[in-house]
Amino acid sequence: xxxxxxFEIEELDEAIRRAHASLAAEQRADGHYVYELxxxxxxxxxxxxxxxxxxxxxxxxxxxxxVFLRAIQGDSPQNPGGWPLFHDGAMDLSASxxxxxxxxxxxxxxxxxxxxxxxxxxxxxxxxxxxNVFTRIQLALFGALPWHACPxxxxxxxxxxxxxxxxxxxxxxxxxxxxxxxxxxxxxxxIARNPHRVGIEELFVTPPGEVRDYIRGPYRSRWGHxxxxxxxALRPLERFIPGRRRxxxxxxxxxxxxxxxxxxxxxxxxxxxxxxxxYHTLGYAPDHPDYATAWNAVRKLITDASGRFDGAxxxxxxxxxxxxxxxxxxxxxxxxxVGDERVAAACDWLIPRxxxxxxxxxxxxxPDAPPGGWAFQYNNAHYPDVDxxxxxxMILDRNGDPAHREAVERARLWVLGMQSKSGGWGxxxxxxxxxxxxxxxxxxxxxxxxxxxxxxxxxxxSFLGQLNHPEDRAAIDRGVAYLRRDQEADGSWFGRWGTNYxxxxxxxxxxxxxxxxxxxxxxxxxxxxxxxxxxxxxGGWGEDCESYADAPHGEYHQSLPSQTAWALLGLMxxxxxxxxxxxxxxxxxxxxxxxxxSWTEQPYNAVGFPRVFYLRYHGYPRFFPLMAMARYRNLxxxxxxxxxxxx
Numbered sequence: 011x012x013x014x015x016x017f018e019i020e021e022l023d024e025a026i027r028r029a030h031a032s033l034a035a036e037q038r039a040d041g042h043y044v045y046e047l048x049x050x051x052x053x054x055x056x057x058x059x060x061x062x063x064x065x066x067x068x069x070x071x072x073x074x075x076x077v078f079l080r081a082i083q084g085d086s087p088q089n090p091g092g093w094p095l096f097h098d099g100a101m102d103l104s105a106s107x108x109x110x111x112x113x114x115x116x117x118x119x120x121x122x123x124x125x126x127x128x129x130x131x132x133x134x135x136x137x138x139x140x141x142n143v144f145t146r147i148q149l150a151l152f153g154a155l156p157w158h159a160c161p162x163x164x165x166x167x168x169x170x171x172x173x174x175x176x177x178x179x180x181x182x183x184x185x186x187x188x189x190x191x192x193x194x195x196x197x198x199x200x201i202a203r204n205p206h207r208v209g210i211e212e213l214f215v216t217p218p219g220e221v222r223d224y225i226r227g228p229y230r231s232r233w234g235h236x237x238x239x240x241x242x243a244l245r246p247l248e249r250f251i252p253g254r255r256r257x258x259x260x261x262x263x264x265x266x267x268x269x270x271x272x273x274x275x276x277x278x279x280x281x282x283x284x285x286x287x288x289y290h291t292l293g294y295a296p297d298h299p300d301y302a303t304a305w306n307a308v309r310k311l312i313t314d315a316s317g318r319f320d321g322a323x324x325x326x327x328x329x330x331x332x333x334x335x336x337x338x339x340x341x342x343x344x345x346x347x348v349g350d351e352r353v354a355a356a357c358d359w360l361i362p363r364x365x366x367x368x369x370x371x372x373x374x375x376x377p378d379a380p381p382g383g384w385a386f387q388y389n390n391a392h393y394p395d396v397d398x399x400x401x402x403x404m405i406l407d408r409n410g411d412p413a414h415r416e417a418v419e420r421a422r423l424w425v426l427g428m429q430s431k432s433g434g435w436g437x438x439x440x441x442x443x444x445x446x447x448x449x450x451x452x453x454x455x456x457x458x459x460x461x462x463x464x465x466x467x468x469x470x471x472s473f474l475g476q477l478n479h480p481e482d483r484a485a486i487d488r489g490v491a492y493l494r495r496d497q498e499a500d501g502s503w504f505g506r507w508g509t510n511y512x513x514x515x516x517x518x519x520x521x522x523x524x525x526x527x528x529x530x531x532x533x534x535x536x537x538x539x540x541x542x543x544x545x546x547x548x549g550g551w552g553e554d555c556e557s558y559a560d561a562p563h564g565e566y567h568q569s570l571p572s573q574t575a576w577a578l579l580g581l582m583x584x585x586x587x588x589x590x591x592x593x594x595x596x597x598x599x600x601x602x603x604x605x606x607x608s609w610t611e612q613p614y615n616a617v618g619f620p621r622v623f624y625l626r627y628h629g630y631p632r633f634f635p636l637m638a639m640a641r642y643r644n645l646x647x648x649x650x651x652x653x654x655x656x657x
Contacts, residue, residue: 022643025600028607029636030345033338034352036632041355043338044331045629046313048324049618051079051093052105053279053311055112056148057325060283060308062115063151064290065203071312074323076116079109081319083124084131091127092135096555096614096624103135104145107213111149115208129212137215139224142622143454144280146224151195151287152202154210159224161451162244164251165193168260172374178264179374180447182460183393183438186371187268187276190261191284197254200291225451233449241451261288268392269300274307277387278328282308327618327625329387334629335360336384336401340657341633343408344640357409360384360402364417365394372428375440379427382420395437396428397466397507400473404657407476422477425470426485433488434462434496435470437507457619463506464496465514468521472657475524486525493518494533501536502563508616509624511563512553512573515541516580520657529585538584540564541577542591549598551577555613558620571609572627574599575634579641587645596642599635609635 037043054075061067084092084101092101093109110128118125132138138149139159149155168190170177178186211217225241265285268275274282282304289301296302311329315322339356346353366381370392373379383394384402403421406414430441442460447453471489474482497503497518498511505514515537522534529535541564545551550569554561566573578595586592603609609631616625643649 019643021600022596022639025603025607026345026636026639026643029603029609029639030342030607032607033341033632033636037338037352037355041335041352041357041359042331043334043356043629044329045334045627045632047326047328047330048614048626048628049327049623050095050102050105051082051109052623053327054078054324055105055108056279056283057308057312058112058115059108059148059152059202060286062204062206062208063202063287065205066296067205071323072116074321075325076113076118077319078315078322078324079113080124081322083109083128085127089131091124091129091131093128095622097612097626099555099624101131101135103132104141106132106135107138107141107145107210108148110213111152111154111208111210114210115206120212132213133215138210138213139216139218139221143452147192147196149210151200152204152209155218155224157196157199158245159218159221160196161225162241162248163189163193163196163452164244164248165197165257165261166251166253167193168257168264169253175444176447176450179371180442180444181458182442183371184276184278184281184460185458187278187281187393188284190264191275191281191288194258194261194288195284195291197258198291200287231449233446237450258292262292266300269303270307270389270391271303272306272310273329273387273389274304274310276393277385277390279308279311279325280327282311327623330627330629331388332360332363332384332398332402333386334627336398336405337629338633339405340401340408341637341640343405344637344644349409353405353409354411357406357411357414360406361414361417363388364402364420365391366420368392370394372439375442376427380420380423382417382422382424384421393438394424396425396435397437397469399425400469401657403473404476418477422474422479422482425473426482429470429485429488430462432462433492434464434467435489436460436462437466455619455622457622462492464493464503465505465507465517467492467496468503468514468517469657471521472517472524475521475526490522490525490527493521497533497537498563500563501540503537506617506620508576509553509555509573509614510557510617512541512544512551512576512580513616515564516576516583519580519583523583523585534584538581538586541580541584542586542589545577545591545595549594550574550602551595552613555617555624558617566613568613569598569602570611570613570615571599571602571631571635572611572615575638578638579634582638582641582645587642592642596639599639603635608632 089101092106095102146159150157275285285304294301311326313326315324335356339353343353368391383399385394386398399421403418407418428440436442439460447458448456474486502511503514503518544564546569551573552566552570553564554566557563581592611631614624614626615630
C-alpha cells in the first residue's frame with residue numbers, strides 16, 4: 011500500500027524516527043516519564059503568600075518566582091496589564107490580584123511600571139472586592155478583607171451525615187481535600203504573620219470594610235438565591251454552633267491518614283498549602299511530623315523554569331508521572347511495536363504503582379469495587395482515577411507481558427465497579443452528580459463535583475473494548491449509550507480534561523472504534539465530518555481555551571501539534587485514514603517538527619476546571635504527534651497489528 015501515501019515514505023519514516031529518538035531520550039533511567047505541568051500565575055503567587063503567612067520566607071526563591079510572574083504578565087489589548095488563566099488569554103481578575111500581591115510581597119514597588127499597569131487593569135475590573143471566593147479567603151487570611159467577604163462554611167460540615175444535602179462525601183475528591191483544612195482556617199480565622207506588613211489597599215475601589223455585597227450573583231439558578239438566603243441566615247448564628255472542637259478534630263482525623271507522605275494531601279497544591287496553614291494555625295511546631303510532611307510536599311512542586319525565562323522558578327499544581335509514562339509508552343509502542351524494551355521498562359515502572367491495598371474515598375459509594383486503579387501522581391493511594399487506570403491498562407494489555415495480566419484484570423474489575431448509574435464514568439468518584447451544590451456561594455467556580463464526562467467515559471469504554479471480555483458487553487453498551495446521549499448537536503463531544511471539543515471528539519471516536527461500532531454509524535460520521543470541517547487552511551487543527559466559554563468550538567487562530575494529533579487520531583479511529591484531510595494533517599506535523607525531532611506549543615492544552623483553571627501539559631506535544639504519525643504509517647501500510655485500538 012505504499013502508493014497510498016501522498017508523500018515519500020522515506021520522509022515520513024525519518025520524521026517518525028527522529029521523534030521516537032527524541033522521546034526515547036527523555037525516558038528516566040527507571041523507565042518512567044514526567045514532564046512539567048504548568049498552570050497560571052495563581053499557584054506561584056499563592057506559594058509566595060504562603061511563605062509570608064508562615065514567616066518562612068526564602069528571598070532567593072521568591073526572587074526567582076518574581077521573574078516568572080513578571081514574564082507571564084499580560085501586555086495586549088485584551089489584557090493590558092493583568093494575568094491570564096492561559097497563554098494569550100484575557101485578564102483574570104483573581105489571578106491578577108494574587109500575582110500583584112505576591113510581587114508586592116517579594117518587594118516590587120507599587121510605582122514600578124508593571125505594577126501600575128496591573129493596578130490600573132485590576133481597578134478597571136472592579137478591584138479586589140470582586141475576586142472569586144478562594145481569592146477573598148486568601149485576602150481575609152492577610153487581613154486585607156473582612157471575613158464577612160467570604161461565604162459561611164462552618165467546620166461542622168465535617169460532621170454532617172451522608173443523608174444530609176450538604177456533606178463532605180457529596181463533593182469531588184479535589185474539593186474534599188481542599189475544603190477539609192480550609193474549613194478549619196475559616197473557623198479559626200487566623201491572620202498571617204506577614205512580617206513585612208504588606209497590604210493591597212490600593213487595589214480596592216471602595217474600602218473593603220464598606221463593601222456590603224461580597225456574596226452576590228449573578229446566580230446560575232434558583233438554587234443560588236436559596237443558598238444566598240441560607241448564607242445570610244447562618245451568619246449571625248455561626249459562632250453559636252455547638253461541637254466546634256469536635257468538628258475541627260474530625261477535619262484533622264480526615265486529613266491525617268490521607269497526608270500521603272511527601273506527595274501531599276490529594277497530591278494537589280491547594281490541599282497541601284491549606285494543610286500547612288491549618289497546622290500552623292492550630293499551633294503545631296514546624297518540626298511536628300505531620301506539619302513537616304505537609305510542608306515538604308508543597309516544596310516538592312517547586313520547579314525550575316530557567317529554560318524558558320532566565321532565572322525563573324514556578325510552582326506546579328501537581329506532578330503527572332503516571333499519565334506521562336503511560337501516554338509516552340503508547341507512542342513508543344505505536345512506533346517500535348509491542349515488546350520494545352522502552353515500552354517494557356515503562357510498563358515495569360507502572361506495575362508496582364497500582365493501588366491494591368487501599369480502599370480510597372471512591373469506596374464510600376462503591377464499597378464492593380475491588381481496588382485496582384492507578385493515580386495520576388507518583389503516590390496518591392486514596393485517589394486513583396479511572397482515566398489513568400484505563401490508559402495504563404491499555405498499554406499493559408497491548409504490550410502483552412503475561413506477568414502483567416493480573417494487573418490488567420484488577421484494573422478491569424475496578425473500572426467496571428466505578429461505572430455510574432447513567433452508564434458514564436467520572437474521574438475519581440461514581441454518581442457524583444449533586445448538581446445543586448455547585449450553586450452554594452462557596453462554589454462560585456462551579457467545580458465542586460466530579461460527574462461522568464464524555465472523555466473519561468470514552469477512555470473506560472476503550473479499555474473494556476480493547477480487552478473484549480464478553481461478560482463486559484453490557485457495561486460497554488451502557489457506556490456507548492451514555493456517549494450517544496452526550497454528543498453535541500454539531501457532532502462533537504465536550505472535553506472535560508483536555509482542550510476541548512477536539513479532545514473530547516478524538517476520545518469518543520477511539521472508544522466507539524474499540525467498542526466495535528461500524529464506521530458508518532451516524533454518531534461516528536457526524537463526528538468525523540465535524541473534525542474535517544474544523545481543519546485549518548495550513549492542514550492543522552487548534553482550539554481556543556475560550557471554547558469553554560463562548561468561543562467557537564474547535565477553532566483557534568493557529569494550528570497546534572497536540573490538537574492536530576488528536577484530530578488525526580480521531581479521524582483514523584473513524585475509518586478515515588485515506589481522507590485527504592488526514593494526509594494534510596500529517597504533512598503539517600512534519601512541517602513544524604523541530605530540529606530535535608519533537609514539537610512544542612505555548613498555548614494551554616488541558617483544563618483543571620473549565621473557565622477557572624487551565625493546564626499546559628509539556629509532554630503532550632512530545633508524544634501525541636509521534637503517535638499520530640506512526641499510526642498513520644501503520645494503517646497506510648497495512649500494519650494494523652501494530653495499531654493501538656483503544657487509544
